[in-house]
Amino acid sequence: MEVETSLQRPSHAARVLEVFLVFLRLGLTSFGGPIAHIGYFRREFIEQRRWMSDDAFTELVALCQFLPGPASSQTGFSIGWLRAGWTGGLAAWCGFTLPSMLFMIVCAMAAPDLGGPMGGALVHGLKLVAVAVVAQAVWDMGRRLCPDRRRAAIALFALALSCLFASVYTQLAVIAGGALLGLVLCRAQTHASAGRHDTFPAIAVSRKVAVAAFAGFVVLLAGPAWLHAGALAQGVRLFEAFYRSGAFVFGGGHVVLPLLQQQIVATGWISSNAFLAGYGAAQAAPGPLFTFAAYLGWLMPVPPNHWAGAMLATAAIFLPGLLLVVAALPCWQLLRARPAAAAAFAGVNAAVVGLLAFALYSPVWVSAVRNPLDFALAGTAFLLLVRWRLPPLAVVALCIGASVALAGTGLAPASLGG
Structure with missing residues (x-):
């Protein structure tokens, strides 16, 4: 594939503006979650704009999936950095994050006005969306991250x-325990993939900055x-x-979801109903799910x-993932070649499937x-x-419409007992 040469590149300021506008459009139109976001990025930056090679893009995605944090936002930040330096990385993050952040703020503004039967039905429909979306996440992640008995x-x-x-301490123990069990149980399964030495995109991050x-x-x-x-x-x-x-x-x-539930709901800052309604609304937003914050x-x-x-909440929840990307870029080639590192992260990925399965039960299922x-x-x-692969936005509309229709006919879920 022909990749754009340095002679074809515009000025730095023009590249930063270009990065922001491209990611702003993606932030307005990228529905479907992080896996879908990666597909949008590949079509935009590999097939259409040719900002980097397909192999380099695959390596960049692998790094961001290897680290904790929002993988699609980390990938977008890295592409922006590759295109226009650290200012390009920030421009990419801002453009991709801004639309969904504003959408979630509008939802929060409207939340106090959702009283009465219709408002309650709308909120309940969003909570049912959360059940379906989290169940799908458990299903998909279980098949992808637990492909054998040991990881299951x-x-x-x-x-x-x-x-x-x-x-919250149990969740940290689960992640640490998953890493330890991965070291013991998953070395054979990850040895082959850990030894690859493909070309990685050259992003200028000095060791001091990392x-x-x-x-x-x-x-x-x-x-x-x-x-404090x-x-x-x-x-x-x-x-x-x-x-x-x-x-x-x-x-x-x-x-x-379970991490925020322990930090926000268990401390009494936000009610469980408001929390799940917001999480359901987040499924209707384009861009990163982290803007739920x-x-x-x-x-x-x-x-x-x-x-x-x-x-403050939005900046705080994205910041650790972006810091880790910057820290990992110089040493990724060395780290990914070690079977022990790959085994530990295989165990962590399997453990988070169990963590999310528990979140499906509490608070999602028991509340909705x-x-x-x-x-x-x-x-x-x-x-x-x-099975039908409908976009999440259509499922949001269906659940809200069904819940509101039942409320209008006097058959709202609350009137059916349970």
Whole structure:
């Protein structure tokens, strides 16, 4: 494939603007979740614009899937960096994130006005969407990340541990345990894929910048405990909650659901109903699922909330994944050649399947499915996603329409018992 040469490139400022506008259009039109986003990126940047080779793009996607964080946003950030330096990376992230962030803020603004039977039916329809979408994520991730008995056993271990000890610390233990079990059980399965040495795109990240990015990731993850008192206390707690959630997401954007649930709902900041309604609304948004954080940040009961809370929460949940990409770029070729690293991450990926399976039960299922009719609607939505491959936006419309129609005819789920 012919890749664009340096003689064909416009000025740096023009490239940054070009990156922003291209990713803004993708942010407005990229429905379907992170796997679909990668398809949009490949068509846009490999087939149409030829900004990089297909092999280089595949390697870049592999790196972002290897790291915790939102893989599609990390890939987009890296493509922007490749095209126009670090300012291009920021332009790519802003363009891709802005549309869905604003959509989720509008949903949060409308949330207090959703009272009464119709509003309740709309919220309930969004909660049923969440059931179908998370079930699809468990199904797809289980087939992809647990292809053998050993990794399926790791997923079952993670599910059992999550059921017995439901806390944010359990989730960290599940991830760590998955890595250890992967080291023991998954070396043979990952040895062949770990030894590849394909060409990786040359993104100019110095070792000093990479070390600084990793140091920043660790320092922010440890948490500035000395700021927990005084006027900044609530803002620091909010930042930490979303930053830690973003730092431990392996395997896809839906895995952020149980992490955020423990950080936001279990602490009493947001009700379970509002949380799941927002998560359902996020399925109707294009772009990255992580912008669900903007919805939650807006609804925080005390400042920083509204615009400040939405922007702080959004920046915090994306920041760890972007820092890790910058830190990993110089050493990816060396790390990916080690079977031990590949085995550990295979175990982590299997463990997050179990973690997400528990989230499907609590809080998603127990809050949304209250009777046989709810089960029928959620099951129909699941089959439409998995077998008929309908876009999530169509399933959102179906669930909301069915829930509102039942409320209008007096057959709302709440009136059916359960």
